Amino acid sequence: MMRHLLSTGDLTRDEATLVLDTAAELAQVGDRSVKKLPTLRGRTVVNLFYEDSTRTRTSFELAAKRLSADVINFSAKGSSVSKGESLKDTALTLQAMGADAVVIRHSASGAAHRLANWVDGSVLNAGDGTHEHPTQALLDAYTMRDRLGRLDGLRVAIVGDILHSRVARSNVLLLTTLGAHVTLVAPPTLLPVSVHTWTCEVSYDLDDVLPKSDVVMMLRVQAERMRDSFFPSVREYSRNYGLDGERLARMPENAIVMHPGPMVRGMEIAAEVADSPRCTVTEQVANGVSLRMAVLYLLLGGS
Amino acid sequence: MRVQKPTKSDAGGDPEPSPEVPEGTRAVLDGNEINRALTRIAHEVLERTKGGQDVTLLGIPSRGVPLARRLAQRIERVEDLAVPVGSLDITMYRDDLRSAPVRALGRTEIPNGGLDDRVIVLVDDVLFSGRTVRAALDALGDLGRPRAVQLAVLVDRGHRELPIRADYVGKNLPTSLRENVTVRLDETDGHDAVLLGPSRPTAATARDGGLRPGPSRSRPGTTEGNA
Numbered sequence: 001m002m003r004h005l006l007s008t009g010d011l012t013r014d015e016a017t018l019v020l021d022t023a024a025e026l027a028q029v030g031d032r033s034v035k036k037l038p039t040l041r042g043r044t045v046v047n048l049f050y051e052d053s054t055r056t057r058t059s060f061e062l063a064a065k066r067l068s069a070d071v072i073n074f075s076a077k078g079s080s081v082s083k084g085e086s087l088k089d090t091a092l093t094l095q096a097m098g099a100d101a102v103v104i105r106h107s108a109s110g111a112a113h114r115l116a117n118w119v120d121g122s123v124l125n126a127g128d129g130t131h132e133h134p135t136q137a138l139l140d141a142y143t144m145r146d147r148l149g150r151l152d153g154l155r156v157a158i159v160g161d162i163l164h165s166r167v168a169r170s171n172v173l174l175l176t177t178l179g180a181h182v183t184l185v186a187p188p189t190l191l192p193v194s195v196h197t198w199t200c201e202v203s204y205d206l207d208d209v210l211p212k213s214d215v216v217m218m219l220r221v222q223a224e225r226m227r228d229s230f231f232p233s234v235r236e237y238s239r240n241y242g243l244d245g246e247r248l249a250r251m252p253e254n255a256i257v258m259h260p261g262p263m264v265r266g267m268e269i270a271a272e273v274a275d276s277p278r279c280t281v282t283e284q285v286a287n288g289v290s291l292r293m294a295v296l297y298l299l300l301g302g303s
Numbered sequence: 304m305r306v307q308k309p310t311k312s313d314a315g316g317d318p319e320p321s322p323e324v325p326e327g328t329r330a331v332l333d334g335n336e337i338n339r340a341l342t343r344i345a346h347e348v349l350e351r352t353k354g355g356q357d358v359t360l361l362g363i364p365s366r367g368v369p370l371a372r373r374l375a376q377r378i379e380r381v382e383d384l385a386v387p388v389g390s391l392d393i394t395m396y397r398d399d400l401r402s403a404p405v406r407a408l409g410r411t412e413i414p415n416g417g418l419d420d421r422v423i424v425l426v427d428d429v430l431f432s433g434r435t436v437r438a439a440l441d442a443l444g445d446l447g448r449p450r451a452v453q454l455a456v457l458v459d460r461g462h463r464e465l466p467i468r469a470d471y472v473g474k475n476l477p478t479s480l481r482e483n484v485t486v487r488l489d490e491t492d493g494h495d496a497v498l499l500g501p502s503r504p505t506a507a508t509a510r511d512g513g514l515r516p517g518p519s520r521s522r523p524g525t526t527e528g529n530a
Contacts, residue, residue, distance in 0.1 A: 018407060025392070025408040034445040039395040067395075297395070302405030 063292035137170035160219030328500030340473030364409030387414035418447030433467035
């Protein structure tokens with residue numbers, strides 16, 4: 001296996017399947033009386049978070065702790081970064097302290113790739129700007145396989161703010177590798193210029209795509225990354241691209257609704273849909289821990 | 304995992320198709336001898352555990368798992384008692400993880416009812432250094448608190464590196480460290496045999512090697528040196 005996890009595009013089908021299979025085995029650990037394995041005893045994992053995050057950081061922390069690794073949380077606020085230290089110097093400091101793996105989230109696309117050139121340990125990309133978020137895509141694929149029993153031939157619609165979404169990019173790359181068909185649904189203003197080079201279909205019409213989808217993944221509109229206005233009003237966006245109960249009813253009977261979180265209820269997803277048993281948001285969070293355990297084991301477990 | 308494929312011998316002891324014996328190795332146990340050894344172990348388990356009421360069998364992947372199932376079938380035939388069977392993967396508890404490329408995990412399946420206050424019989428194919436069993440004992444400690452833990456192996460080839468011994472042994476097989484013991488089972492390899500041959504030169508490092516899930520699962524000779 002590779003030394004770093006920077007992009008889902010680097011994973012072959014076999015490697016991606018191995019990650020999912022390993023996660024399926026490790027999911028049992030959460031049900032045991034002792035929720036811990038000794039595998040990474042004596043290894044150090046640094047969570048280096050330059051952007052706010054609750055879910056991903058705690059998920060990585062819990063995953064590393066369940067494998068008995070030592071975890072250091074390092075957030076930009078209240079650290080030497082706020083005094084002006086560069087990413088490289090921070091990385092070299094962590095290196096000198098003997099970090100075996102660095103989990104990095106950064107607002108700049110490509111930050112994880114840069115870091116991988118500076119440190120000896122493994123680098124795990126936990127989200128870099130609008131580029132990629134590989135563990136999220138892996139846990140999404142895991143959840144789909146868990147719920148629907150397969151990935152090959154699955155029809156997946158990813159709906160919303162594709163332009164600013166690292167989750168969408170990682171998912172398109174991974175799901176295509178695993179044999180699923182992805183359709184992106186968004187207003188033209190929220191699609192990247194280069195979207196025609198992606199290995200997926202594109203549509204502007206949610207109502208057309210929904211009845212043909214086994215999975216619909218709703219994305220949050222990332223207002224914090226927007227410096228222009230991309231749609232006339234929240235109300236109009238919600239009318240055209242929000243998933244409400246009526247639209248859910250038009251989907252195939254066993255189709256599922258996914259969301260990487262955090263959800264904005266009433267915007268991209270209606271409360272009744274978010275609370276429906278067909279919505280997998282909390283499962284995705286639970287699966288995220290097993291999946292990240294699998295990735296940490298596969299990157300750090302061998303020689 | 305629940306589907307049990309009846310072995311050829313279970314179907315009534317019809318003659319084995321001549322087991323393929325690779326060049327340079329010889330068969331030390333054939334299918335019938337393996338079956339007789341398992342039948343004897345089944346009786347011994349019942350005797351030692353006074354009827355086997357509290358017994359749970361846990362096979363260690365990969366070849367320990369079908370052996371545990373076969374033992375359970377024999378116990379059921381002898382005593383009309385359904386013994387819970389499961390599997391216990393010890394990969395995450397190994398002491399040599401860092402000396403080889405990362406290993407794919409096997410299945411762990413704990414039977415309903417758990418392990419607390421049960422008499423656990425660990426089942427593996429080859430007992431060698433004892434390190435696998437040490438790892439299995441550690442894993443058990445995290446899964447529950449059995450009343451007792453016993454060990455059943457098809458072959459004990461000696462060369463222990465830890466103070467561990469088996470309670471039930473199919474065959475004691477004195478070996479040299481330069482030799483290699485391979486157990487083949489119908490369920491995993493298509494036929495039953497225990498083979499003794501010279502150790503392959505690259506085997507020590509390439510043994511469980513690799514991540515590619517396909518080939519690494521079905522490779523023959525996985526037991527060599529890891530029990």
